[in-house]
Amino acid sequence: MSTTSIGNYSLLQKLHPLSLLAQLTSRQATGCLRVFTEKAAWSINLEAGKLTYASYSDRLFERLDSHLRRLSQNIPALNSATRIQLRLMFEPKSENQSIPYADYQAICWLINQEYLTPTQAATLIEELAKEVLESFLALKEGSYEFSPESSWDELPKFCHLDLRLIVEYCQKQLRHPQNIQSPVNVSKDSQVLSTKKPPPTHSLFQNDQQLPESNNFDISENRNKKTNQPLARNKLYTIACIDDSQTVLNSIKLFLDENTFSVVTINDPVKALMQILRSKPDLILLDVEMPNLDGYELCALLRRHSAFRNIPIIMVTGRTGLIDRAKAKMVRASGYLTKPFTQPELLKMVFKYIG
Secondary structure: OOOOOOOOOOOOEEOOHHHHHHHHHHOOOOEEEEEEOOOOEEEEEEEOOEEEEEEEOOOHHHHHHHHHHHHOOOOOOOOHHHHHHHHHHHOOOOOOOOOOOHHHHHHHHHHHOOOOOHHHHHHHHHHHHHHHHHHHHOOOEEEEEEEOOHHHHOOOOOOOEOHHHHHHHHHHHHHOOOOOOOOOOOOOOOOOOOOOOOOOOOOOOOOOOOOOOOOOOOHHHHOOOOOOOOOOOOOOEEEEEEOOOHHHHHHHHHHOOOOOEEEEEEOOHHHHHHHHHHHOOOEEEEEOOOOOOOHHHHHHHHHHOHHHOOOOEEEEEOOOOHHHHHHHHHOOOOEEEEOOOOHHHHHHHHHHHHO
């Protein structure tokens, strides 16, 4: 198959990414261009020649998380707890698990839960597309296919981007990677901060035509039905932390965002039962090594009380041996968190049991 025609999947061959994109744009094609190499895959979705989304398999959720982290400076609701929850819901658990358009479904969920507006999502999609296409344009060989995509058709669309302008932007970046460019306004839908339109370059996108503005979409009808029910956005979760070290308690409190969690710290294991009864926690973090009453004994006591039979109890310890984990199971602990732990590790454990 010649690389100048859009066809079905073929073996690795010399690629001309710019030529592929130019043909699809000039034909006002609708469908998904998939490009494969030995190490990664690209998906470029088009409607009438306009870009609706672009994705790149390498570090998929790390890249999305990086953009959301920057957005969190202006959108506090996109805190670390929200981002960890998002990855738990949508990020494939292994290479063998496949979730169609997992990162895009994650963006749809953020809109459904009102963490993002459709306009903010369009800006996010555009910035992701620039990164994806920059890597795609650098390809020298691979295989490709272009076909309609029914699972993509079922998802809402938040922008229709001018592919020619994005390609010109990416070409500038590839020629001058040291220059940090301001965002380019490539669609009315995305409402990105405008800069001057890039000067025309000699490219294959000479016959690109404008697409009418997109219609409004009813997002509520496109909720993801295949994932777990998300946490209620405005609920404050009470976490009880029992540890004889005030330093550890302060660290946990710092790790758990105050807009999502109410943290009750307890440094006396003997008095813990009464304090926990008063606070009625959604989850208990329990240190193993404490004086007078160790964590395993306290966990066993809590499980005997009717109020705590089903409350998640996470054992927190520096011990990693099989005997210690067996003890945790014997006293019906829900999970086991090893010290030292990072904020993402703590949040992942917490959301695993309260989600």
